[in-house]
Amino acid sequence: xxxxxxxxxxxxxxxxxxxxxxxxxxxxxxxxxxxxxxxxxxxxxxxxxxxxxxxxxxxxxxxxxxxxxxxxxxxxxxxxxxxxxxxxxxxxxxxxxxxxxxxxxxxxxxxxxxxxxxxxxxxxxxxxxxxxxxxxxxxxxxxxxxxxxxxxxxxxxxxxxxxxxxxxxxxxxxxxxxxxxxxxxxxxxxxxxxxxxxxxxxxxxxxxxxxxxxxxxxxxxxxxxxxxxxxxxxxxxxxxxxxxxxxxxxxxxxxxxxxxxxxxxxxxxxxxxxxxxxxxxxxxxxx
DNA sequence: AAGAGGCCCTGATAGC
DNA sequence: TGCTATCAGGGCCTCT
Numbered sequence: 001x002x003x004x005x006x007x008x009x010x011x012x013x014x015x016x017x018x019x020x021x022x023x024x025x026x027x028x029x030x031x032x033x034x035x036x037x038x039x040x041x042x043x044x045x046x047x048x049x050x051x052x053x054x055x056x057x058x059x060x061x062x063x064x065x066x067x068x069x070x071x072x073x074x075x076x077x078x079x080x081x082x083x084x085x086x087x088x089x090x091x092x093x094x095x096x097x098x099x100x101x102x103x104x105x106x107x108x109x110x111x112x113x114x115x116x117x118x119x120x121x122x123x124x125x126x127x128x129x130x131x132x133x134x135x136x137x138x139x140x141x142x143x144x145x146x147x148x149x150x151x152x153x154x155x156x157x158x159x160x161x162x163x164x165x166x167x168x169x170x171x172x173x174x175x176x177x178x179x180x181x182x183x184x185x186x187x188x189x190x191x192x193x194x195x196x197x198x199x200x201x202x203x204x205x206x207x208x209x210x211x212x213x214x215x216x217x218x219x220x221x222x223x224x225x226x227x228x229x230x231x232x233x234x235x236x237x238x239x240x241x242x243x244x245x246x247x248x249x250x251x252x253x254x255x256x257x258x259x260x261x262x263x264x265x266x267x268x269x270x271x272x273x274x275x276x277x278x279x280x281x282x283x284x285x286x287x
Numbered sequence: 288a289a290g291a292g293g294c295c296c297t298g299a300t301a302g303c
Numbered sequence: 304t305g306c307t308a309t310c311a312g313g314g315c316c317t318c319t
Contacts, residue, residue, distance in 0.1 A: 003312065034295070034314080058313080076313055077297075106297085124296045126313060168290065177314075185312055231312080253312095276292070278310085 002074045004149070004182030005225035005246070007058050010080055014053040014060065014118075017082045021113045022049045030108040034075055035128040037109070044131050045070065045111065056142055057181035068133050071141070075126025079103075081119045146179045149218040154180060156211035163203040163211070170206070171199035172275040174218075183218065186231060186253045189280045190221045193252045198286045199279045200272075224249065252280035260285060 002010070026042040038044075049065035062070040074080075081102050102119060109120040109129065120127070132138045147154040162179055173179045174188035183191070192199050194217040197210060206214070225231060228246040247254070251261050256271040260282040267284025 006312085032296095073313085075296095076311070122296095123298065124311090124313095126296070166289085172290090175313085187312090275290090277312095 002058060002078070002230075003184035003187050003222075003225075004055075004058060005187070005222055006230040007055050007060060007074065007182075008226050009230045010074070011053050011055040011060055013082070014062075014080070017116065018050045018111075018113060018118060019052045020049065021116075023047065023111055023113060025112040027110040027112070028108065029110075030106075030125075032125060033108065033122065033128045034073070034126050035130060037129055038131055041129065041131060044068065057145060057148065057177060058184070059142075061138070067135070068131065069138050071128075071130040071132060072120070073128050073130075075122060075124065075128070077124040078120065078122040078127030081121060082116055083119060084116045142181075145177055145181045148181050149183065149215075149222055154218075155215055156208050159211040159214055160206070160208055163206055166203040168203055169200045169274060170197060170203055170214075171277075171279050173203050175275075175277070180218065182222070185277045185279075186250075187218075187221050187225065189252050190250065191217050193281060193286060194221060196285050196287060199274055199281050201287075252282065255280060 023045045024047075026045045028037050028042060031037040045064070048068070051063040051065055054061040054063065058073060060072040060074075062072070064070060072078075072080075083102065103121050106123045106125075107119050107121050108125070111118040111120075120129070130141075132141055147158070163173070166173070170192060171188055174183050174191060175185060189199065191214070195210065195213040197206075197213070225246040228249065231246040231250075252269050255269040258269050260267040260269060262282070262285055265282060265285045267282040269280055270283045272279050272281070
């Protein structure tokens with residue numbers, strides 16, 4: 001599910017809800033996530049304050065009082081629900097579920113605060129929680145990651161040198177977190193459509209102009225998605241109870257067999273499995 | 288070193 | 304209706 005824009009929306013929601021709040025209690029109902037939830041997890045969080053919530057790539061970073069961090073990755077199906085105890089009414093935020101209520105199953109972790117609690121739900125259990133004890137370890141955790149799209153170091157010079165001699169196709173690099181951080185399967189297709197570049201094109205064949213396009217359009221697509229509140233294939237809700245709507249702006253994703261949206265293009269949107277993931281592109285204008 | 292492919296899981300949907 | 308097969312937005316691991 002969640003790529004950079006969706007995780008950004010979740011981050012904003014969490015900051016509104018839990019920053020500066022103190023953790024009263026933690027309940028882990030199932031430790032078997034993508035990574036085993038460490039045994040120290042509950043005790044480590046208890047009585048610490050959430051100073052703020054940041055995001056790097058598709059990771060949420062909870063800054064804890066005392067200098068530690070809690071990383072959260074939502075995997076494919078992870079959702080975070082905030083439940084307000086005082087009002088006794090459940091409401092969700094940052095959820096990809098189509099119900100405003102908490103799902104019945106797969107509520108693996110609860111972080112309980114004074115008047116509300118955070119519930120982590122994840123049917124496929126590809127998400128995970130990690131404790132990072134200090135800033136040095138945090139930096140180390142992300143040292144193998146590529147720049148984020150908005151980083152000024154992510155520019156055509158970087159892209160061109162990274163692609164030198166690379167035989168792999170472009171699509172694969174866009175979802176490769178060691179090249180660029182935060183792009184996933186949906187936005188990779190959307191970005192390449194805006195660039196008018198075929199996802200199957202070998203990376204080494206890109207010229208400087210095309211590298212520029214890649215940089216500009218990566219930023220453009222992700223920024224638009226954030227502004228629209230993320231994409232919801234299921235009914236994504238943000239903190240205000242609004243659904244994200246970027247899926248209505250998809251140019252290629254989920255549009256197999258439909259006409260290309262470009263004015264003078266007579267092409268059709270094709271779906272093809274590229275590097276084991278479905279990839280959507282126009283068979284005419286993406287060269 | 289780089290690239291291809293498999294695997295971790297459950298649930299929704301398509302096809303028979 | 305009820306079965307089975309396929310696919311899903313991520314990332315890590317192994318093998319060649």
